Amino acid sequence: MYPESFSFTEITVTKGIFRLACEHVLRTMRRGRETLLTLLEAFVYDPLVEWGSGAGTGTGGGKRRRTQRDVRAALAMLAVRAQELKHDLRQATEQYTSILPEIKQAAENWLKEDEEVASIETKLEECQQQMALIKEIEAFGPNLSSHPLYAISQKYSSYKQAKNAVEDSMKALVKILNDFDTQIEAFAETTEALNGPQLMSWVQEFSGNNDDDEIPIFEYIKEFLTNAGQSSMLTQCEQAEAELNQCTKQTKNLVRSCLELLTQYVAVSQYYPQSHTEYHRIVMFRKYLATALESKSPEVCREVSNQVTALCSETNNADSAQILAYNYRLQAILAEANVNLNKAIERLQLEGGPDALNIAQEAYNEAKTNISNWVRTEEGAAHALECVVVGMLVNLNRRILMLENGAQSAGDCLVDLTSREGEWFLDDMSALSMQAVELLSLLPLQAASAEETALPLAVECVRNANLLLADLVQLNFNFSTIILPEALKKVHSEDPSVLLMITELNTVIINSPVPLNDLLTQLEMHLRYLVMDMESPAGGAQAAAAELRAQYEALLSAAGAEGRAGQSAGRMLLMGFNGLFAAVELRAREMADHLTTPLPPAWRKIDHISDAAHMSRPMLRSVLEDIFLVRRVQAVAEVFASCVTMARAFTGTLPAPHAAPLDTAALCKPVRRSYLCSMLIL
Structure with a gap:
């Protein structure tokens, strides 16, 4: 403005x-x-503003409404x-x-x-404090010796000695702490080296023959030294070379013995629990010492001293007795295994020794060649061979039917059913089936008449049945030789991934809508009603089985996803265990597909053929697959539970009545009883 x-x-x-x-x-x-x-x-x-905004409104006294003009x-x-x-x-x-x-x-x-x-x-x-101290000293006069300042030199000497002692103690404790760290790191590095490929490379390097076929090194100058009149030097050199070779052989033998001991140690150390390593005395001493050095408090030092005393004076008489009993039981199992091994070696020697398999293979090929030559040269030999083969097949069929009837009568005791020679039921069935397939290979099926077109399909079905039995035998063999030892090793060593996998599997079983035993009973009841073409009161069992299958397959799919990104030991173990059952299930489906082929009217009069065709219907097959799934989950869970029980008994944390170790037959019983026997009976 x-x-x-x-x-x-x-x-x-x-x-x-x-x-x-x-x-x-x-x-x-x-x-x-x-x-x-x-x-x-x-x-x-x-x-x-008020006059301009209120002009022409015609209102008075009351509150005025603000208009657009007021705002402007x-x-x-x-x-x-x-x-x-x-x-x-x-x-x-x-x-x-x-x-x-x-x-x-x-x-x-x-x-x-x-x-x-x-x-x-x-x-x-500070100057005022010093001045006050000087005034105080002047006030004492001749009694200066009674003043506390007079003894400050002696007190400082005592303080310096105590400080030096504390510093020396701290240095000694730090040195001990470093020694503990060095020992722990050396143990970890040694364990990693022994469990890696380095040990096997050492064993292969020193596993060669000690005999050295090379020419002695002085052989090349022998003539020269002899001509030069140095025969005595040549003799001394040859003697030194012989002594050196002898020392080398002794050193190699000693290294080979050490490597053998290391191999045995590694085989045993793989079963050592990780928790015991974490609570080893050296690890605990290192932990206590680090706590004392960190706090530097007398109370903490006294507490650490009490903990060390309690750790050194701790006695576990009950655990020691239990572990000794466990060891004695393992020794008894080992002795029994050695007896069985000696019997197997004696039997192998009676059958031809290490070359028994080659001898049997040569005899088999020779017999096949002789039969082919005989059929080709002799008139009527083909019909004679057919009569002999059919007669032998009838005898084999009779024996197989006897075994099947015995298996059905044995029920739950089938897992312990053996022949006179001590062979298990499954091994006998597989051997008879293999004989039947070999006999069928001698028949001229290509010359069958038009009315016998179903005969090649029947032979193919017999071969599929033989392959199924062979897969069952392979399942039992692979489980007892690969899966079971690996499971025992990982559970005993407390591998975190294996323990997590067992926990997840138990969670799947707990989350099942119906307990597995009840679900299995309902599925078997449902199967019986379907076989009799009756309405089943347990129709909802398959829905519960489907939910269990979904949870179990989700666990397997998670294992597969981890496998693509770097699989852990627990996931690999579960996938390998499940793969054994999956191979048998795939083979059973192939055999069921062959059983669904149309049968000649004459064959339908045979009970076993009609029953097999009836059981191969899709509805019944779905129920059978659910039963086998429940059996599979049960077998896997029981095997891992047995491994956990043995691991707890091994560490002495299991009550005495349950602390006895299980032999191989007891550990294999869940798979044989829950799956193999059910597959054979059904």
Whole structure:
């Protein structure tokens, strides 16, 4: 407003009293601009706005509604006020900006002087304390020897000795701590090296023959030394070479013995639990020592001393007796295994020794060749061969039917059913089936008549049955030789991935809508009703089995996903175990597909053929597959539970009545009873 008024006076008034009066008014307005602005706002701006906004409304007394014109007026007045303050605000900003460096410099000077004053006050306080001490010493006079300051030298000597003793003790403890760390790291590195490929490379390197067929090194200069008259030197060299070769052979034998001991140690150490390694005395001593060094408190040191004393004086008589009993039982199992091994070796020697398999193979090939030559050269030999083969097949069929009837009568005792020679039921069935397949290979099936077109399909079905039995035998063999030892090793060593896998499998079983035993009973009942073509009261069992299958397959799919990203030991073990059952299940489906082929009318009169065809219907096959799934999950869970029980007995954490180790037959019984026997009976 002031610049506008000034320009107005410049235009209208150029000189005279009026101009001077206007300048005086402007100066007065500048000096009292705050008061003038307040008065203008109170008596000019607000009445003008209220008068302008209220004109023509025709209302009085009541609260007035704000209109768009009021808003525009308020915005216009705000713009006017902002324009009035803009000039002063710019000046004030420039003033503050110019004075800020001076304020900053003054503040820095004040902080510096304040620090100097504080240090001077501290020194003054120290000087006052020293002055007070001097006054106190002067006050003692001739009795200065009784002042505590007189003995400060002796106290400082005692303090220095105690401090040096503490520092020496700390250095000794740090050295012991480093020794513990070195021992622990050396053990970890040695274990990693022995469990890796390095040990096997050493064994292969020193497993060669000690006999050295190379020519002695002095043989090349023998003639030269003899001609030079150095026969005695040649004799000494040859003697030294012989002694060196003898020492080399002894060293190699010693290294080979050490490597053999290392191999045995590694085989045993793989069963050592990780928890015992974590609670070993050296590890615990290292833990206690680190705690004492970290705290440096007398109370903590006394507590650590008590813990070390308790650890060294701890006695576990009950656990020791239990572990000794476990060891005696293992020795008895080992002795029994050695007896069986000796019997197997004697039987192998009677059958031809290590070349027994080659001899039998040669005899088999020779017999096949002789039969082929005889059939080709002799007239009527083909029909004679057919009669002999059919007769032998009838005898084999009779024996197989006897075995099947015995298996059905044995029930749960089938797992212990053996022949007179001590062979298990499954091995006998597989051997008879293999004989039947070999006999069928001698028949001229390509010459069958048009009415016998189903005969090749029947022979193919017999071969599939033989392959199924062979897969069952292979399942039993692979489980007892690969899966079971690996499971025992991983569970005994407390592998985290294996323990996690067992926990997840148990979670799948617990989350099953029906307990596995009840579910199995319901499925078998449902199967019996379907076989009799009756309405089953357990129709919902298959839905529960489907839910169990989904959870189990989800666990396997998670294992497969981890396998693509780097599979753990637990997942590999579960996938390998399940793969054995999956191969048998695939073979059973192939055999069921062959059984669904149309049968000649004459064959339908045979009970076994009609029953097999009836059991191969899709509805019954789905129930059988659910039964086998439940049996599979049961077998896997029972095997891992037995391994966990043996591991707890091995560490002495299992009650005495249950701490006896299980032999191979007991550990294989869940697979034989739950799956193999069910597959054979059904």
